[in-house]
Amino acid sequence: MAQTKDIPPANLPDQVQAAVALGATSIKCTKQADGNWTLETN
Amino acid sequence: MNRFVSILTLLCPVLGLWGCVAGYNSTLFYTQSNIGLDAETKPPTAEISISRREGVLAPGFEGGETPPVVAGFHAEPSAFSRFFFGVQSTFAGGDAAYAMVQSPGIIGREGASDLCLSTKPIEPWWSAAAIPEKGHVVPFAFGTDSVFGLKVAWTGTAGPFPDSLRLGFNRKELAWAPVFGTDTPTDGASCTIPGTNEHGYVVSMPSFIATLNAKGQAGQSPTAGGDSNNQNSQSSFTGVNVDWVQYFATGTVATALANNNDIRSVLLAQAFPAAAGTYDPTAECVRAWVVSSPDHATALKQWWASQQLPGIPYQIFDSQHSTERKAFIVKENISGCN
Numbered sequence: 001m002a003q004t005k006d007i008p009p010a011n012l013p014d015q016v017q018a019a020v021a022l023g024a025t026s027i028k029c030t031k032q033a034d035g036n037w038t039l040e041t042n
Numbered sequence: 043m044n045r046f047v048s049i050l051t052l053l054c055p056v057l058g059l060w061g062c063v064a065g066y067n068s069t070l071f072y073t074q075s076n077i078g079l080d081a082e083t084k085p086p087t088a089e090i091s092i093s094r095r096e097g098v099l100a101p102g103f104e105g106g107e108t109p110p111v112v113a114g115f116h117a118e119p120s121a122f123s124r125f126f127f128g129v130q131s132t133f134a135g136g137d138a139a140y141a142m143v144q145s146p147g148i149i150g151r152e153g154a155s156d157l158c159l160s161t162k163p164i165e166p167w168w169s170a171a172a173i174p175e176k177g178h179v180v181p182f183a184f185g186t187d188s189v190f191g192l193k194v195a196w197t198g199t200a201g202p203f204p205d206s207l208r209l210g211f212n213r214k215e216l217a218w219a220p221v222f223g224t225d226t227p228t229d230g231a232s233c234t235i236p237g238t239n240e241h242g243y244v245v246s247m248p249s250f251i252a253t254l255n256a257k258g259q260a261g262q263s264p265t266a267g268g269d270s271n272n273q274n275s276q277s278s279f280t281g282v283n284v285d286w287v288q289y290f291a292t293g294t295v296a297t298a299l300a301n302n303n304d305i306r307s308v309l310l311a312q313a314f315p316a317a318a319g320t321y322d323p324t325a326e327c328v329r330a331w332v333v334s335s336p337d338h339a340t341a342l343k344q345w346w347a348s349q350q351l352p353g354i355p356y357q358i359f360d361s362q363h364s365t366e367r368k369a370f371i372v373k374e375n376i377s378g379c380n
Contacts, residue, residue, distance in 0.1 A: 001310075002357045007321040015321070015359070018329045021339040022355050026303070036321075041356050 007037040015039055064218065066171035068180075069100040069247055071111045071135060071217045078210015083203065092117060101173075101221055107157045109221055109247035112139040114309045129256045132309040133186070133215040134300060136249035138291075141300035142309050149301050152294060157245040158233035162225060173223040173245065180220035184292060186252045187214045213254065219247050251296040255308050257285045319360025327379035328367055329359050338374075345370055 007015050012029065019027050019041040028040040064070035074095040081088040094115055100108045116130040134142050141150025165172045174180050189212040194204045223245045233242040291299050299305055332338050346355040351366060358367050371379045 002354050002360075003318045004356075004360055005318065005320050011321070011323075011326070014326070014329060014333075017333050018359065019356050021333045021336070022343060023339075024354075024356065041354070 001040065001042050003038060003040045005032070005036070005038045007039055009035065009037060012037045012039070063168070063171035064099040066101055066166055067173045068218060068220045069098065069109050069111065069135065071098045071100070071113075071133075071215075071219070072096070073113050073115070073131075073133060073213075073215045075115050075129075075131060075211070075213045076208075077117055077129065078208070078212070080206075080208050080210075080212055082206040084205065101163075103157060103159055103163060103245065104161075107159070107245075109136065109157065109219070109245070110139045110155045111135040111217075112142055112309065113215070129211050129213075129254070130308050131213055131215070131254045132251075133217070133253070134249075134251040134296070135217055135219055136247045136296075138249040138251040138296040138300040141297055142251070142306055144301075144306070150297065152249075152297055153246070155247065155249075156233070159243040159245060160235050162223065162243045163245075173221055175223055176226075178222075180222075181218075182220055182248050182250075182292070183216070183218040184250050184252075185216055186254075186290060187212075188254060188288070189213070190256065190286070211256070215252055217250055219250065221245055221247050248292060249294070249296040249300075250292045251289065251300050251305075252291075253287075253289045253305055253308055255285075255287045319357055319362045322359060322361035322364065324364075325359040325361075325367060328371065328376065331374075331376050331379065341374060342370065345373060 004015065016027055016029070016039065019039065024041040026042045030038045030040070032038055072095075074093075076089055076091070076093045079088070079090050080093075096113055098111055100111070102108050112132070112134050114130070114132040117128060132142065137150060137152055137155045140155040144150050163173060189208050191209070193206075193208045193212075195206045197205050199205065223243060225241060225243050233244045234240065235242050289299060289305065332342055342355050342358065346358065349366070349369075351357075357363050358370060370376075
């Protein structure tokens, strides 16, 4: 399990795409208070 | 704690009469958690702390096998200052315990926690302690007690003073689960003695689970307003928001509940916290290269494994893994990513 913080909204789709390409079995995106995103992947 | 001991004292002879002897043919599993103030007069104790007690008395079989149980407790780092906010607790046994510790997406099936022994355990001298088999009915006790906030109890024996006072978060979990045995499992359990075609002796315990996930925050405290000069001049308190989720289940429902990723994540987040990283914009070049071809993604996964790096390959895009990323760029000779 890995967690990446402070992902700008514009870059979130690319990060999800990369996680899928690397075989992530689950992805969880959480919006931070500052508008950026945190992505958790397994 | 006083009442906890009282419950045990009450349960012991009752269950003992039914033939439940913890450590032989049943498993006694308990936890007690306290955050804040816990004061009692019998015995006179007072705790202002974060305390946690855990215990299990279970039969141990050949090869060190024992019916599985699991418990987890997590308090937010500043839980004491905020008293009862941010507390997570899990308590499970049998198939539910097995399912709880599986990775997300992996199903813990019914019977997964069954123990396969090469022979039936020798009966103890006290026949009441023998493992019940087909046809027997044995009581199964399971309960939790949660206090959130202030609880004051009087029995009158201490005059005008209360017998117990609890402020904050207090939770007790107790299970006294019978252990069953059979040499002819009917639920499709596979138990064959290695090297032979003979069936072994299957020992199982009921599935049970209790979880609690409490999160709280002090609303918008305090919210500042502004006057005509745009200077903060007033404030308002919008209260306390509490998100309290509690589950309690036994049998197949408990196992199914433990297979739910949201339920399971309560424990896994405590036991295996996610490796935290920070987004690094300079990694975009490598990310674009990886997603441009399945072969590139495979190359990264293989390289990550060959370097015996902890975590998962995705972490190479984090700012904390810039060194590994540079090494990968050199290895793959990725143009334009320096």
